[in-house]
Amino acid sequence: MTLTETKIEGCFIIEPKVIYDERGYFFESFNAKTFYKNTNAKVRFVQDNESFSSKGVLRGLHYQNGSYAQAKLVRVISGNVLDVAVDMRRNSPTYGHHVSVELSCTNKKQLFVPRGFAHGFIVLSDMAIFSYKCDNYYNKASEGGIIYNDKSLAIDWKLSEDQILISEKDLLLPSFENSNYEPY
Template sequence: MIVKETKLKGCAIIEPTVFEDERGYFLESYNQKAFNQLVGNKVTFVQDNESFSSRGVLRGLHFQRGEHAQAKLVRVIKGRVLDVAVDIRESSVTYGQYVSVELTGENKKQLFVPRGFAHGFVVLSETALFSYKCDNFYNKASEGGILYSDYNLNIDWILKNDDLIISEKDKILPTLENL
């Protein structure tokens, strides 16, 4: 497993070791001991989530507040997405900056999104099966979000705005400045 730190402290791209032969492949998608050593942080995941979406579906940018904040380890099992993490830690030198990475069933990369980040993704393939681990349980009262098209963030979602499929709830999220 290789961990590549991004420009946002604590946010990392993880590339698992993949063993392939004529039968297919094998990989260890998660090992708590190795993960904690590599990210230099003790993270205990308590919930696994999965979503299936069609091309153009944009989910995000979401986060949990306060004691219900969540770190996430995200990956794509099948398909292709652009995954985005935005630093919303007010004391951070990279506050308001984002990283994006293409996650696919083929490249098997994962993104570790620590607490204090908003997260979202857009599906670039016909469909995508997206999986993520969370280190805290979901709490509806603590959910928050940032508008995907926040001018100050200026995220390049790759697809044209007319091709995006966005929930009504996500369309009315505030900008980072208005959180």
């Protein structure tokens, strides 16, 4: 398993060692010892989530406020997505910057998104099954987000506006500048 820190401190791309043979493949998707040694992350995953989405579905950009902040380890089981993490940590040198990475069932890459980030993804394939571990439980009263097409973030979602499917709730999210983010 290879862990590579992105241009944003604390975000890591994780690439497993995949063993192929005539039966198919095997890989270790998570190893606590390797993960903690290489990231120094102070997380303990407590919840696993999975979503199914069709092409063009954009989920995000979401975060949890205050003591309900969540670190996430995300991956794709089937299909292909563009995964995006936006640095919300006000004292960070990369505050307001984002990292994006294509995650797929083919490349088997994962992205570790620490607390203090907004997170979202868009499905680039016909469909995708997206899986993620969280280090804190979801709390509806603590949810927040940023509108996906915020001009100051300038995220290239890889699909045209007419191809994007987004929930009514996510269309009402505020800009980055007007977000209600509360540090953890």
